[in-house]
Amino acid sequence: MKREIGLEARPENLKAIRDFIEESCRGAGVNRSDAHDLKVAVDEACSNIVEHGYKGRRGPFPLGVVFEADEKKVAVAVTDRGSPFDPAQAPEPDLEAHWQDRPIGGLGWHLIRRLVDEVLYESAEESGNRLTLIKRRSSPEKTN
Amino acid sequence: MEITMVRRGSITVIAIAGSIDGMTASSLVTSFREQVSGGNIRIVSDFTAVDYTSSAGLRALLETVKETRQQGGDLRLAAVQPEVLRVLELSGFTHILKLFPDVEAAVASFPA
Numbered sequence: 001m002k003r004e005i006g007l008e009a010r011p012e013n014l015k016a017i018r019d020f021i022e023e024s025c026r027g028a029g030v031n032r033s034d035a036h037d038l039k040v041a042v043d044e045a046c047s048n049i050v051e052h053g054y055k056g057r058r059g060p061f062p063l064g065v066v067f068e069a070d071e072k073k074v075a076v077a078v079t080d081r082g083s084p085f086d087p088a089q090a091p092e093p094d095l096e097a098h099w100q101d102r103p104i105g106g107l108g109w110h111l112i113r114r115l116v117d118e119v120l121y122e123s124a125e126e127s128g129n130r131l132t133l134i135k136r137r138s139s140p141e142k143t144n
Numbered sequence: 145m146e147i148t149m150v151r152r153g154s155i156t157v158i159a160i161a162g163s164i165d166g167m168t169a170s171s172l173v174t175s176f177r178e179q180v181s182g183g184n185i186r187i188v189s190d191f192t193a194v195d196y197t198s199s200a201g202l203r204a205l206l207e208t209v210k211e212t213r214q215q216g217g218d219l220r221l222a223a224v225q226p227e228v229l230r231v232l233e234l235s236g237f238t239h240i241l242k243l244f245p246d247v248e249a250a251v252a253s254f255p256a
Contacts, residue, residue: 102206
């Protein structure tokens, strides 16, 4: 099963992207727990593009989401034409730090890495940026 | 997302309904900041009807926890739902924030 959606990278479109992931997961029979994890991971990836990807640039600000599911896994590709950002550059937060020492922000990539099994990133001048998030499907019985 | 506020003695109960994301978190930040700048540093946030949060919600919570605690108060959460709890846990926020099963328990947890 493959579905895709294309929108402008704007904060008001984040909900439409989450709804798209939810509907796609439902259509592909992905269990609720996996669907939630994917929804957060894709939302975080798209929020980064909305917030940082097109900073200082003129529109349009294309943002694409491609959902592909088979019986073993779900792959969601997020594409944009903004500034490249390799997720390998995102530092891991110190989750054990005292509240006074926890910085505000910097949790988006951490959540993505925890919520999906694989994060692939490619960026090219001609084709733009493509982030692929892969989640292996857990058994259908598993719920929250 | 909808935000409603009720005073319970020295405590402000802020009930949130809906999804907290990169679009809606700013109004939550504004509500929290208004309370803290008005001297209301004992806050319970009722999460009964919060069905979703991204890291944008975590930023709002951490900022408010820091601001209130630095002034001798606190932000405490009530009735966090399982999917939101998962995001809090994965981010280490269950070590930072005090969570209660309901608003009554959260309100009662503040010293009189």
